[in-house]
Amino acid sequence: MSGNAQFVSGMLKFTFGLVPIIAGLDKFTNILVDWTIYSSPGLIDLLPFDANTFMGIVGVIEIAAGILVLVKPAIGALVVSSWLVLIALTLIISGQYLDVAVRDVVMAIGAFSLAKLSKNAV
Template sequence: MNTNLLLVKNVLKYTFGLVPIVAGLDKFTNLLTNWSQYISEGFAGMLPLEPSTFMMVVGVIEVVAGILVFTKTKIGAYVVSAWLVAIALTLIASWSYVDVAVRDLVMAIAAFSLAKLSESSSDQVGN
């Protein structure tokens, strides 16, 4: 893999490894934001648990996804991409935080790009 592609792959790998881990851990502290605000009232009413508890479950999933990007990059990048699309669709469906939904869709494309880069380079650089 040429040097520029390797640099791009590594930047994306660290981005989509670290960001989900940080965001996932923050679901327990709410230092960055109050994550429960992103749950629509209708969806919150359907949850069998408190929105803050639900967000902690989400946090665990995000931490695992970030670790997966570091350990099994191709699979982890697909997981993160799908997760970001799911979040964006949820926000679009409730028509709240549409700006965040658009940002998450762009990030999903970048995570998908990491997965594709990892597919084409797995024999040359490792997963």
């Protein structure tokens, strides 16, 4: 891998590793935002627990995904990319926060690009 590709891969690795960890931790503190506002009411109605508990579960998944990106970027980046697509689809189906859905699709493409770069590096 060329020097530029290594640099880009490293930047993406730390971005898609650290951001999910920070967002996951924030699911427990709501310092950045009250994450429950992004919960689809229809989805929450189907769950046997409240939106805060759901966000806690989401937070644990995001922390694990971020750690996976840092340890095994080729696999972790695919997990993060898939997770972001699922979030975007959920938002699109709910018809709310479509700007966030678009942003998440763009980030999913970035995470997928990291996975491809990392796969080529192995």
